[in-house]
Amino acid sequence: MTVLYGLMIGSLLNVCIVRMPLEIGIVWPPSRCNKCEKRIPWYYNIPIFSWLFLRGKCLYCKTPISIRYLIVEILTAILLVPILFVETHWVAVPFMVYMVSGLVISTFVDLEHWIIPDKVTLPGIVIGLLSGFFIPERQILNQIFGLILGGGSFLLIGYVYLKWKNLEGIGGGDIKFLAMGGAFLGTQKILLTIVLSSLIGMVIGLIAMQLSGKGSKTAIPFGPALSVGLYMSYVWGEKIIEWYLDLPRGSYGMIFP
Ligand SMILES: [Zn+2]
Structure with missing residues (x-):
């Protein structure tokens, strides 16, 4: 369960990583492909699985999606778990x-x-x-x-x-x-x-x-x-x-x- 939360947070962090330096809002606009700018439906926005299922390519234009998304999701989940052990x-x-x-x-x-x-x-x-x-x-x-x-x-x-x-x-x-x-x-x-x-x-x-x-x-x-x-x-x-x-x-x- 904790890992699942971690993956979801990781997914959110991916959005922050892309949007913060560009001064775009985090919540709005909804996720879209960086290349063809088509909206990504929510069911393709599931951590890890979406990336694997789409084999790292945009559903529409087949532009490769950086493996960084996958790395950030997994890394975040791993890094968050120790909080539960460190904090009393x-x-x-x-x-x-x-x-x-x-x-x-x-x-x-x-x-x-x-x-x-x-x-x-x-x-x-x-x-x-x-x-x-x-x-x-x-x-x-x-x-x-x-x-x-x-x-x-x-x-x-x-x-x-x-x-x-x-x-x-x-x-x-x-x-x-x-x-x-x-x-x-x-x-x-x-x-x-x-x-x-x-x-x-x-x-x-x-x-x-x-x-x-x-x-x-x-x-x-x-x-x-x-x-x-x-x-x-x-x-x-x-x-x-x-x-x-x-x-x-x-x-x-x-x-x-
Ligand atoms: Zn695309």
């Missing part, structure tokens, strides 16, 4: 469904258009803070500081980068994304998110440099790394932080108390 209170579920959905949209929109939509992050900041009021085990102050820390640290890095190298290394979308993450998860986990995303981004960057042959001038969208970092931090954050604090303290304990 049902009130948290709708809030966290919003956050995880936001990660999926940000990843795919950033990959294609190099932006993280404000329509995801700005409401996300508000919804994240609201979750602090509604979810019993959260602390609103921690989440406010998380917002400031997440957005602020990237704002600072972006500013330094701009002054130092005259390059715009970090986009406004990334800053707002981390502000949203902090508003949802609080200070500790947003710090962990920054560490994890930087590592992931570095690995992806190195691979991209090799593949493109353009060396250090290779640019990659940072949204996917941020999304993976934030998700890992949400689901495994406590375990990772515990593991880090339990590490035997050798000589480096002096540097990292």
Whole structure:
């Protein structure tokens, strides 16, 4: 049942991914083929099955439909399930469904258009803070500081980068994304998110440099790394932080108390 809901949400996210960067409404107009613009009847709008049944082609004009639709539906269903294990209170579920959905949209929109939509992050900041009021085990102050820390640290890095190298290394979308993450998860986990995303981004960057042959001038969208970092931090954050604090303290304990 949960998986079914996940697939349906994934289907909705597909619409968001296509329409948000184009500034088209999500609910209206109804789904249509991107090419021949014929309306897609509701019975061909069923997650996974429609795509498989139509063999990835439009019913009318046979234009291939991107396999991304299928990937987003399945990925969303998989990513939403752990919410039920992480959260101890049902009130948290709708809030966290919003956050995880936001990660999926940000990843795919950033990959294609190099932006993280404000329509995801700005409401996300508000919804994240609201979750602090509604979810019993959260602390609103921690989440406010998380917002400031997440957005602020990237704002600072972006500013330094701009002054130092005259390059715009970090986009406004990334800053707002981390502000949203902090508003949802609080200070500790947003710090962990920054560490994890930087590592992931570095690995992806190195691979991209090799593949493109353009060396250090290779640019990659940072949204996917941020999304993976934030998700890992949400689901495994406590375990990772515990593991880090339990590490035997050798000589480096002096540097990292
Ligand atoms: Zn068509």
